Structure formats: C-alpha cells, structure tokens
Amino acid sequence: MPTFEEARTIILAHIKTLGTEEVMLLDATGRVLAEEIAAPWDIPLWDNSAMDGYAVRSADCREEVTLPISAFIPAGSLPHLPIGEGTAIKIMTGAPVPPGADAVVPYEETEEGDGWVKITGPVVARRHIRFQGEDVQAGESVLRAGTVIRPPEISMLASCGQLLVPVFRRPRVAVLSTGDELVEPGEPIAPGKIINSNTLALAAAIRELGADPVILGIARDNREDHRQKIGEGLLADVLITSAGVSTGDRDLVRETLEELGVLPLFWNVEIKPGQPTAFGMKNATPVFSLPGNPVSTLVTFQELVRPALLKIMGHRRIMQSGITALLREEVRKKPGRLHFMRVRIEIENGRYIAETAGDQNTGILTTMVRANGLALLPADRGVFPAGTEVQVHLLDRGFEMLEG
Numbered sequence: 001m002p003t004f005e006e007a008r009t010i011i012l013a014h015i016k017t018l019g020t021e022e023v024m025l026l027d028a029t030g031r032v033l034a035e036e037i038a039a040p041w042d043i044p045l046w047d048n049s050a051m052d053g054y055a056v057r058s059a060d061c062r063e064e065v066t067l068p069i070s071a072f073i074p075a076g077s078l079p080h081l082p083i084g085e086g087t088a089i090k091i092m093t094g095a096p097v098p099p100g101a102d103a104v105v106p107y108e109e110t111e112e113g114d115g116w117v118k119i120t121g122p123v124v125a126r127r128h129i130r131f132q133g134e135d136v137q138a139g140e141s142v143l144r145a146g147t148v149i150r151p152p153e154i155s156m157l158a159s160c161g162q163l164l165v166p167v168f169r170r171p172r173v174a175v176l177s178t179g180d181e182l183v184e185p186g187e188p189i190a191p192g193k194i195i196n197s198n199t200l201a202l203a204a205a206i207r208e209l210g211a212d213p214v215i216l217g218i219a220r221d222n223r224e225d226h227r228q229k230i231g232e233g234l235l236a237d238v239l240i241t242s243a244g245v246s247t248g249d250r251d252l253v254r255e256t257l258e259e260l261g262v263l264p265l266f267w268n269v270e271i272k273p274g275q276p277t278a279f280g281m282k283n284a285t286p287v288f289s290l291p292g293n294p295v296s297t298l299v300t301f302q303e304l305v306r307p308a309l310l311k312i313m314g315h316r317r318i319m320q321s322g323i324t325a326l327l328r329e330e331v332r333k334k335p336g337r338l339h340f341m342r343v344r345i346e347i348e349n350g351r352y353i354a355e356t357a358g359d360q361n362t363g364i365l366t367t368m369v370r371a372n373g374l375a376l377l378p379a380d381r382g383v384f385p386a387g388t389e390v391q392v393h394l395l396d397r398g399f400e401m402l403e404g
C-alpha cells in the first residue's frame, strides 16, 4: 500500500496536459497561458501626459513665467503642431505629448488666465510624462507560458491586442456515484436510502478548480450498470467514481475497471480518511476511485485529485505548500496511517493555531463544513502533545475564514 506521498507521486507521474486551445480574452480568466506572449508594440504606444495640465518646454520654465496657451489637446486627439518656443499647450491626461514639449505641469501648479497660464517653475524635464515603451518595449516578452491569467494578465493581454489567448485545455471530468442506496437530492426519500451528495460535491470541487464536470449519475450495484456507466466515463478526460471501491460483496468498481482495461496503479493508500482510494489509467485517461463516505470523498479529492487536475490544466503550483501550525490541544491517533485531521486554523500572537473542527468520524460532514484546514498527522506517530507543530493544508476557504 503506498504512502500518501507515494500515491501522489504515482498519480502525478501519469498526468499530462491535454494540449491547448484558443479562447476569447475574457474567457481566459483563471486559465493557464500555454505560450509566451510578446508585446507587438511599445506600451505606452506614445509619449502621453500623466496629468491634466500644460505641456511645456522645461527650458522655458526655469523660473516663474507666464506663457500664452497655443493649443488644446484632449485625450484621444493628436497634436497638430510641435510646441512653439515660449508657449504652453493645454493637455489632458492620456493625450499625446506634442513634439518639442518635455514636461507637463499639472493644473494644480498653475494659474490660468484668458489665453495665458502662469507657471511658478522651475519645471523639471520629463515630469508627468509617460514615455513610449517605458512599461514594455515592442517584442519584449510580457507573459510566460504557465502563467495563471488573472485580471492583471487580462489587462496586459488586452494592451497587446491579444483577443484570442492560447491556454491549456480544461479536462472534462466525469463523475460517477455508485450504490443501490442512493437517491438524488430532491427525489423522494424512501426508508433505507441515502441522498447522493457526492456527485454534486465532486462536481463543485471540479468546477472550483476550473475544470469541467460531466455528471454521469448513479451506477446501481450491478455489473451491467457499472460496465455501461464506467465505460461512458472512460470517454472523458478524467473519470472519478465514488464508493463501491472497498471489498464488500456489492463493491463492483474494482472488477469493472479491470474488466474495462483500466491499468491499476494502486487500490489503497496509507491515509485516514480515504484508505480505499484507487487510481489507474485507461490509456491516457486517469481514473480515480474515491471512497463513498462524503468526508472521505472530499478529503481524497482535495489531497489526491486536485493536484492532478491542476497539473492537467497546466498549473505549475499544483501542491499546497501548507502552513505550519501549533496544536491547541493534545491529539491521539493510531499509528500506521497518515491522518488528515479536519481543523480550524486561527492566528494568535502571529502564529497559526490548529484546533480540531469537531468529531473526526468520517461520517460527520459538519466537521468538514466547519474546517478551514486539514492537519497532516504523520503515519508513524500516535501522540501529539499540545503545542506540537503540524503541517496544515488550507482548504479553499482557509484565508477567508482566517480573516472573518
């Protein structure tokens, strides 16, 4: 049985990106850039004013002067003539600086009369001008391949006129729940039934990462249904199944995967929760079989599937570096497996403090809702006294909850 790190290494060794596509600029938000982008032109495109005021020749303004206003250049228009010696040109922010002018004097530092402006001076050359190419020069690389596209990158791409953006493809991730006991949320609840919460939880987790969930519904606990729905799932870029992967009489996921030619890479991982987590490959399609308990499903997704999906989408930061926190109280566990303890992280005196988010039984979803982190309790140890340093992977709401 692989350890957590071994399992993650095996998974990531089999994961590749899916190739690239071009998307409209706005749709590139959150995607990963697949190619380096070079600026097709200088940014700014030309020298322009950083203020509303007067373009002048600094040589004319070594001391207090009054200059005639010879022209007006609003933003978006062009200077008609170079600036004449001993004159000022009224200019708005963003308007091109007229040839010959080498500074802009903001309104606030002038006194305007009828056709003239008084400038206290001295005016320093180059003041309040944004020079052509001072930000980026034509041909310069502005974004590297592998960059996650956020609003600043959108702004840069827009400034480069890049309306179609080459990004890594998002995987279609098929989600299949299994079990005769399941009813879909909203369906009548009959005695003995359990609401299928995993399908939507996984779909949400997939969507949150920027991938594209494909909901396959529920495979009932018979071979036919498993074969058909898992077969369908293998047509996606990634397949995630939930439940039916242990060794119970009705746990058919394992044999169906083997029957359909999925190469098994591991069936269990030395972790809790989530020991019955399996991973295999059908040609280029990774298949994750997660345990059915909703908490185990979410924890194994977070720890083992998430890095894989990020890698497929071209992300370079695919593993959480985690934070180091101090345990508020003593924690005990059975040595043998790595435990992911659902914790609440708080900051006290500049340190992260981890306290249990509540009952760690895998049947208790409330604790998962309350948690903002998963503390990694190493496999070989059993007793963790109060004050022990532990690694914690923040859940997606981690920082939000720390602040609020």
Ligand code: AMP
Binding pocket: 177, 178, 179, 181, 182, 194, 195, 196, 197, 198, 199, 242, 243, 244, 245, 246, 248, 291, 292, 293, 294
């Ligand atoms: P299994 O591995 O099939 O024995 O399932 C383990 C536990 O997870 C059982 O209590 C199931 O009822 C529960 N479970 C399985 N699938 C789901 C699901 N899709 N949503 C919520 N609970 C589930």
Ligand code: MG
Binding pocket: 178, 179, 180, 243, 244, 250, 251, 292
């Ligand atoms: Mg089952």
